[in-house]
Amino acid sequence: MSLASLTAIDVHVHVEVDDEGHPSLGGELMEASAAYFRSDHRTPTVDEIAQTYRDRNMAAVVFTVDHQGATGHPPISNEYVAQAAARHPDVLIPFASIDPSRGRAGVAAAARLVGEHGVRGFKFHPSLQGFDPTDHAVFPLYEAIAALGVPAVFHTGQTGIGAGLPGGGGIRLGLSNPMLLDEVAAAFPDLQIVLAHPSFPWQDEALAVATHKSNVWIDLSGWSPKYFPPNLVRYANTLLKDKVLFGSDFPLITPDRWIADFDRLDIKPEVRPKILKENAGRLLGLPQ
Structure with missing residues (x-):
C-alpha cells in the first residue's frame, strides 16, 4: 500500500461481525444504532x-470495540x-481495541498485538466502554501505546449507540467530552491522539x-x-489543515455519501488532498 496509489484513506471503519456471525454489539444496542443512522447494511x-x-481505490482503517467489561457482550x-x-493488505489497515478494565493484561496485549499481529493503532470508546479517559488506572495502557509508536483513536461527542433507549442503554455521553483528552495529551506528549467525529x-x-496540542488530530x-x-470547516481549512482526517464511520455512513457531500463543502483545493489522504499517510507512516 502506498499513498500515491490511493484516492483516499478512510481512518474510521467498523468491523461489526466476524466470520462466525458474532456481532460487535448486543441486539438492543445494535438495533438502536442502526435505527439512529438509518443504516441498510449494518x-x-x-x-x-x-x-x-x-x-x-481507497484504504480503510478497520477495528472493533472491546466493551465487555461495561456491557458483558463478548468482543470480536x-x-x-x-x-x-491481512487477507487484504492492499486496502485494509488493522487497529485493535482493548477494554481498559483489563488492566495489566491489556498492556501486555497491546505489545503482542502490534509485535505479532501487525496492528497499527488502537480504538477507544469511553462512553461504550464505561471509563473516564483521565482515570490514572488507564495511564499504563496509554504509556504502552505511546512506546509502541502507534496512534490511539477516541470516540468523542454524542453516540448513536443506545440512542433512543431508556437511559440511553446506560451509555454516558459525558465520558466522551474531548476536554478529558486534553489531560491525556498533556501527560503523554508522544502519544498521537485522534478525536473521532465532530464532537x-x-x-x-x-x-x-x-x-493547542500538537499530538492531537x-x-x-x-x-x-x-x-x-x-x-469545524473553518479550522479544517486553516489552523488544522494538517491534522484533520477523512473518516466515514462505515457501515453507518458509506464512503460514497461522505465523499459526495465533502465535494460540495467549501474546502480549499490545496487542503482537500490533505484531509482525504495526506494527513492520514503521515499519521500512519505510509510510504509515498
Missing part, C-alpha cells in the same frame, strides 16, 4: 468491507480483525484541544459533511 463482513474500498477478537485485514455538543472544545467520521458546524 454488518458487512471484512471481505465485503475490503471490496467496498478496493472498488473505490482483535486477532480476528488483524488476520482478516457535538463539544465541537469548540475539540478544536481548542487539537489546536481530528477525524471527520460519523457525520455527513453537509452537517459539519461552520467552525
